[in-house]
Amino acid sequence: MLDIKFIRTNTELVRQAIINKNEKADLDKILELDEQRRKLQFDFDTLKSRQNAVSQEIANRKRNKEDAADLIEQMSGVAEEIRGVSAELGKVNTELEQALLWVPNVPLETVPVGRDESANRIVRYYGDQPAFDFSPVDHLAVAEKNGLLDLARGAKISGSGFPVYTAQGARLERALISFMLEYHIQKHGYTEIGAPLLVNRKTMTGTGQLPKLEEDMYHVGEDDLFLIPTAEVPVTNLHSDEVIQLPKLPIKYVAYTPCFRREAGSYGKDTKGLQRLHQFNKVEMVRFVEPRDSYRHLEEMLNDAEEILQAFGLHYRVVELCTGDLSFASAKTYDIEVWAPGVGRYLEVSSVSNFEAFQARRAGIRYKDSEGKMQYVHTLNGSGLATPRLMIALLETYQQADGSFKIPQPLEAWLNLKI
RNA sequence: GGAGAGGUGGCCGAGCCGGUUGAAGGCGCACGCCUGCUAAGCGUGUGUAGGUCAAAAGCCUACCGAGGGUUCGAAUCCCUCCCUCUCCGCCA
Numbered sequence: 001m002l003d004i005k006f007i008r009t010n011t012e013l014v015r016q017a018i019i020n021k022n023e024k025a026d027l028d029k030i031l032e033l034d035e036q037r038r039k040l041q042f043d044f045d046t047l048k049s050r051q052n053a054v055s056q057e058i059a060n061r062k063r064n065k066e067d068a069a070d071l072i073e074q075m076s077g078v079a080e081e082i083r084g085v086s087a088e089l090g091k092v093n094t095e096l097e098q099a100l101l102w103v104p105n106v107p108l109e110t111v112p113v114g115r116d117e118s119a120n121r122i123v124r125y126y127g128d129q130p131a132f133d134f135s136p137v138d139h140l141a142v143a144e145k146n147g148l149l150d151l152a153r154g155a156k157i158s159g160s161g162f163p164v165y166t167a168q169g170a171r172l173e174r175a176l177i178s179f180m181l182e183y184h185i186q187k188h189g190y191t192e193i194g195a196p197l198l199v200n201r202k203t204m205t206g207t208g209q210l211p212k213l214e215e216d217m218y219h220v221g222e223d224d225l226f227l228i229p230t231a232e233v234p235v236t237n238l239h240s241d242e243v244i245q246l247p248k249l250p251i252k253y254v255a256y257t258p259c260f261r262r263e264a265g266s267y268g269k270d271t272k273g274l275q276r277l278h279q280f281n282k283v284e285m286v287r288f289v290e291p292r293d294s295y296r297h298l299e300e301m302l303n304d305a306e307e308i309l310q311a312f313g314l315h316y317r318v319v320e321l322c323t324g325d326l327s328f329a330s331a332k333t334y335d336i337e338v339w340a341p342g343v344g345r346y347l348e349v350s351s352v353s354n355f356e357a358f359q360a361r362r363a364g365i366r367y368k369d370s371e372g373k374m375q376y377v378h379t380l381n382g383s384g385l386a387t388p389r390l391m392i393a394l395l396e397t398y399q400q401a402d403g404s405f406k407i408p409q410p411l412e413a414w415l416n417l418k419i
Numbered sequence: 420g421g422a423g424a425g426g427u428g429g430c431c432g433a434g435c436c437g438g439u440u441g442a443a444g445g446c447g448c449a450c451g452c453c454u455g456c457u458a459a460g461c462g463u464g465u466g467u468a469g470g471u472c473a474a475a476a477g478c479c480u481a482c483c484g485a486g487g488g489u490u491c492g493a494a495u496c497c498c499u500c501c502c503u504c505u506c507c508g509c510c511a
Binding site: 037038041042044045046048049051052054055056058059060062063068071072073074075076078079243245372374 | 449
């Protein structure tokens, strides 16, 4: 969330950000609550101050065996008054906090302004679309021919959008995960985290999924726990309500987890094959950094993710999201879209974002800067990468004229393991 | 799930028959002094948040797991909840 002081002094900037992000937080209401809050706080402090002073005097008199009945009598109404103001203050505070949770992060000034993805800016292309001397089929055809997927049975046991990988398909997907994890650990210096897949409400709120996106989350009502939509949630919240020692920064974590998304409101969109799923696997990178470095880290993480696609020799492009396409919590986001020759589209396989202090403020992730001042860290995360669309690109790119599928060289070691 | 113990400042750890206790003491940390070097020693300081202020200083307020209650006054008493540890049960 944003600092209320920032909102107070940069109201128009925030107002514009809300519009540019297609959000609808009520700033006037927030400013009014803030005003009320400060007034009540002042009243409370004043009353409390008086009560403390008199209580002190009562204590002194009692110590000296003097009578304090008049003072006690005098204060008896004050306690009630304080309770009243305090209750009011608590109510306003809660209301203000709730309202602030609906204010999105402010996009970086350089982010292109636009309503939807049509205003996104293509940053660069890597490689070229592969040429085929036959007509390439889509990943479903490749998978069927080679026995890699069983989506029908996935639908039978869970529902559509819950893929079943079979035989070499399952091994390939697992190999992808291992390869990506080890790549980031060994080449980029990330520390691996194995994270819980069910998290509580506070954790979901910390990274900004709640309250706005509750409809998109699988919820276990009995325990009020949520299935994570991305490892970003548990991993970023690892340090919630903590003060990180300066020498520990930057912190770089990588985690593989399944991800669960209800995808409410996107029925019939990109439903073919592995394009849009309720459950999928993803390797996620998360960084905690000092604010002055955070945009350098954003570029670095983007590069970390790109290297995976490069290692597989896949053609892709990098896109900078416009304000309207930016997520609620993000200040700047790059998407990486890999080319899938069978379906003939660029598919998002990674999203790399800088949240600046937005998540850190919500989750309470701070550090002491070199001058000993308490500051919020900047948090970033990026997929590195999500497996389903990566599978699509691989299957479609490396299909052969005879319908078979060629394993990309970097994965051979994992698939040829002998025991 | 049942029984018991406990949750205090960066850490350890007093206080818990209510009142100069934001909180003893120790460790750590920072600065200074001292000292061939190192170690040790001595001194001072060292929480977070909100408010007030142009700002700093200062001042005020809150915070001893969370939330309520009793009281003129609560870290200290009462209630509810959460978490940790130990034992039992259950499941892997």
